[in-house]
Amino acid sequence: MSLTLYYHPLSSFCWKALIALYENDTPFTPQMVDLSNPDERAALLKIWPIGKFPVLRDSAKDRIVPESTVIIEYLDTHYPGATRFLPEDADAARQTRLRDRFYDLYVHLPMQKVVGDRLRPAASRDPYGVEEAKARITSCYGMIDREVASRTWAMGETFSLADCAAAPALFYGNMAVPFGAEHRHVAAYLERVKARPSFARVLKEAAPYFGMVPKA
Template sequence: MNPGPSLELFGHPFSSYTWKVLIALYAYEVPFTFRMVGADHPENVEVVQTAGPQGKFPVLRDGENLLFETTSILEYLDRHHIGAGTLIPEDPDAATAIRMLDRVFDNYVMNVMQVVVDEHIRSPAAPDLARCAEARGRLERSYAWLEGWLQFYPAMDQVTLIECAAAPSLFYADWVHPIPEELPRLRQWRARLLALPPVARCVDEARPYRSYFPLGAPDRD
């Protein structure tokens, strides 16, 4: 559990996937250096561009180890810097269940929400409305599934891989397509997640960048 002085996270405070890693680092007080990725920090951009095939952040550097893809980063942190079994259970079947939900939040919430965001970035005046409507419909289907799943998931303050994935995806997805009132479990869980200290810290650190959100950031969060 010795993080060493060389742990660095390359990302941006407004990035949902950067949050996914930051939540774990903050929750378990893992010492690290944050490396902002942006035009003012070309040296950090270069690290990200050379780390993976698509040059996407976040990227974690630990000495000579350079890791990309958030789930892989969190698995590495769990094993080497937080305490094996904290974010992901050591029991293989339980770990499989948690990884499955991690993919639900990344692939069926976060990435679906991003379709609408990308359309408004691509053409602010004329986004593809059919494509946006299709993505919103997919979000509704994911929301409904999660409402049912929450019957069996205990509300807790411990941060696992599920909370790391769920908090940023639901935070931004609700901006794009608000969670309907007829899904009270999901609405309440989103609020509970945002109240967790490591998540609240990410929300606050991202506030200066809300103007970047192409749909207009609501004032309610």
């Protein structure tokens, strides 16, 4: 087995890569990393000096592939399966990448701002920044609600890179900033994604660790 994924089962960006791996039953070795463990942190830094996960190691090709989006595109190119994460049409692929960036930058990262602030000492918290992040997330919910009202998946009727990005962003996003009554299409979309076998497996594996997620 040439692929090893360095990850943590609670990490939202790791979920994104795991969904893609599970979608196509791609064989890989999961290597859980506890960043609070000096030895495990050092091992991760050795292969990716930035020190963030997920990171994919492909021993057969002697390559280190960091960043969830890049990992998924790498898998799509070198280890393709029944689910293709980017369409062949260049314009459709560009739109799919745009949606991937949208979920990562405008839902996922603001969600991490809200959740991460809960881990700070009270004197070091950033109420203004958190409110800005919540407003951004709520604004995005409105945009997404209109988009998925007539779609099964983020880009239409085909599961894609965009859904790999949307699933963790919306799952944790709903915990940080719950959907409102006006977001029923977003809520329904998230339920469809949660029922997808690949994401259902990710959630099942993460369930024992959910107690570590900081509450409001």
